[in-house]
Amino acid sequence: MPEQKPKSDHWLRHRLHEIIFEADTPAGKLFDVILIISIVTSVIVVMLDSVVDLNLRYGQLFFVLEWFFTLIFTVEYVLRLSCIGRPSKYARSFYGVVDLLSILPSYVSLLLSAGKFFLVIRILRLLRVFRVLKLVQYVGESNYLQRALWASRRKIAVFLLSVFLMMIIFGSMMYIIEGAENGFTSIPRSIYWAVVTMTTVGYGDISPQTSLGQAIASLVMILGYGIIAIPTGIVTAELTFKPNISTQSCPECSSEGHDMNAKHCKFCGADLHPDKI
Amino acid sequence: MPEQKPKSDHWLRHRLHEIIFEADTPAGKLFDVILIISIVTSVIVVMLDSVVDLNLRYGQLFFVLEWFFTLIFTVEYVLRLSCIGRPSKYARSFYGVVDLLSILPSYVSLLLSAGKFFLVIRILRLLRVFRVLKLVQYVGESNYLQRALWASRRKIAVFLLSVFLMMIIFGSMMYIIEGAENGFTSIPRSIYWAVVTMTTVGYGDISPQTSLGQAIASLVMILGYGIIAIPTGIVTAELTFKPNISTQSCPECSSEGHDMNAKHCKFCGADLHPDKI
């Protein structure tokens, strides 16, 4: 195993780690860009391969490309394991599992004749694209959104719970009112209808036929239409809220409204924290 | 009846009340958690029982589980009545009625062969889940949303009334333009179409066929699409609004609406806090 090699390998491993896991050196950026292109291309190959026409015509080419990318990702996986301090920890991490799952299906398909179920695993690899976002300034923006969503998680949970309960109640009501003869064949299917209607998706594969059913469906639609204002309001309120005003007043002129990061009073210039040195 | 028992029962009733109606003791929390799990499981059983395939295969099991949960909820209902001060008041309250309705159908079904119509009653029991929200910090958030909705109730009422009137007007117009031959068989059904379209649900079970009908439908869609901005704006404005208006009235001229940081009445100049020196 690479991680038990002698100390003379230390420099190589450190350099590899820098290239593979960090993105602030030119080599690291290049590695990330090549990897992203490989991931996107391999995903497109998998997608196109699923189209019957294209599979019949270019199946051979797709097969070759598939193995080309599998070999690239295999090398990448081995390099990652070899240059990291604790390979077993990485192997069990989310990205370690995704990395393994993105190459395993190809090898397994040599033994089995499966295929179909392993497509998703390759797709999961796309999640790695998000790591690239760390590269540039996107990280600040991404954190900003995550913070806003995280800060409003309880309000969103209450909202989702209310919506779920309404969907169950309205779905069950429609099952009783419309019945199996109008497509509402079971309560779970009726709840599926309620989800389709309340989120304003409206496939139309199941739609109410009785007058009472249509009246309640109208109510469900208006509810779903209006209720979207609530999560929007929550997230907006969180994003517009700027809590950077300190509650401290100036010890000299007693003025208030100083920023969190202020050291001196913006009105008289006195030290706001005289006891700190 | 338990509530007419001698005073020596007082402690037991008090302890039961604490467990059943309060959620801040370990026993009370445990009781609530067990109840929630029972409610959710019993609702899932009712749902699955409505699927024809599963009913044929596991009908026997569902029947046993049904009665198991009915007995649990019966015991809970009796205990609630026995440990509360005024059982008749609880029995007529919303949750008291829901509690009764969640067990009644099973007993009634022993006498009758009904069933279908009583499912909703059991579902209503799910509303009790919301009581659990009181447990933790969710209550603050829930109140926060309720306050915002309540504060904007008039604006929302005006908005809903306008939307209803538009739906009636456009529905009637489409009934006249499209007519029964294109699926707009009556004004109520045409209004149902207007609801489906304006809320952007769009089942497609009824859709305009004439050019004029499609032109008006386009207008209805764009109206419905753009108008959602209004309730969203109302709720957001309410959620972001941070009241800096004091509730104090002027001791001289009784005027209200003074800022939090005001020292003098902005109308007559009187000192707002004469006792403070």
Add this chain to the structure above:
Amino acid sequence: MPEQKPKSDHWLRHRLHEIIFEADTPAGKLFDVILIISIVTSVIVVMLDSVVDLNLRYGQLFFVLEWFFTLIFTVEYVLRLSCIGRPSKYARSFYGVVDLLSILPSYVSLLLSAGKFFLVIRILRLLRVFRVLKLVQYVGESNYLQRALWASRRKIAVFLLSVFLMMIIFGSMMYIIEGAENGFTSIPRSIYWAVVTMTTVGYGDISPQTSLGQAIASLVMILGYGIIAIPTGIVTAELTFKPNISTQSCPECSSEGHDMNAKHCKFCGADLHPDKI
């Protein structure tokens, strides 16, 4: 004509005017409530009459009710004209025309065998419901929304114009790509599809069949889905904006941030407008 009667009629006309046109006396409120109930009921009768089944069964009853309400509205129309100062002005106002149109169809139907086209006119009468909103505090809220919409009318016009142009461009593109064989039989119909898709209504009566068409449709959907953020943002920004802070500073203590309606400085109590007497 009533408006040319002698002076002794003055009191009666004044009293009638108070009852019919004002809503702040008990009699005026009662008149408004009765009128609203009549309007709503007459509209419901017209609606139900359009349902074939109900028309066959209760057609006779609906006919009687129809004439009952027509007579009520006729009396109301005559009274309005007789007690107002300038009847000809009222007769040509929006509500005057609506009032006339709500009774005319019934009389015309005595001569003609029309019917269908006059339903809308009766429906228009429903607009009168909004006058009732003036009754209570709803007016303030309604004005508040109208002001916000009016203030953002230019931004909304720019937004709508952009959306229209996108709909025309994408609709024309889809007409060329999909063609008549996939339901996109003409450019206006393809634009109708673009409206249905961009507003996220999605009937499914016309949907793209080719790969390129589905790709462009996906783009249109994501555009329509994301773009709704813009009017919502505009209205919300307008509703949250509270421009009631005067730019004037106190002549005594030079403090700022006084409300628009403030007469005295809220900090020192000095007169903010000493030159006004």
Add this chain to the structure above:
Amino acid sequence: MPEQKPKSDHWLRHRLHEIIFEADTPAGKLFDVILIISIVTSVIVVMLDSVVDLNLRYGQLFFVLEWFFTLIFTVEYVLRLSCIGRPSKYARSFYGVVDLLSILPSYVSLLLSAGKFFLVIRILRLLRVFRVLKLVQYVGESNYLQRALWASRRKIAVFLLSVFLMMIIFGSMMYIIEGAENGFTSIPRSIYWAVVTMTTVGYGDISPQTSLGQAIASLVMILGYGIIAIPTGIVTAELTFKPNISTQSCPECSSEGHDMNAKHCKFCGADLHPDKI
């Protein structure tokens, strides 16, 4: 070529430039209004010409109008080229290309029997309508929206990237779960379904049939329904943001981000306005 004519033409060219390219003189406004009406009318003619019925009946008239507008736009194009300083630069600009493309198809159609593909080009001409917006105050509003969208471009990019990844992942999952027999014939088509569902458009041309598929579809719908709050929140936060941060930097420590009302640097306490006494 007009641009190599002697100096005596200078005045004419200057005047023409004023009329054609500027909109603040009466003649310029008139020119713009006539042009807009011509564009809109010519687009409507193209649209109506695509309707089979109308083409059969009024094809002759449409043909004449088509050539009438083509000649108008040809004259306009030649005038634009002749009065501008650097005609080659204009010819290669966006509007120059649009201008050329809006007349070229008609002339090409004299040689070829094409037609269909050139409709879009004429439609592109509609984009010129936006130039008219510069006329009045619309420009300020339009810029305001553009600035808000531009300022939040990174957040919107992160949001769109997340949505795309979710669509790919859910689309691929549905391809595996539902399979070709339920309409999910390939991964690209399944991703198209995910777009239709997540944007809440919901055509219903492809809809899940299995229980697991409907469960995942419900999740996708609720995600798409709730997630719209994020771009709305971003745009609203950007539109409501009122910058009260001064652009002045501290003369002592060069720090930035001082409030509008700050007199002293909040970091080092130095006087921010030393020249003011």
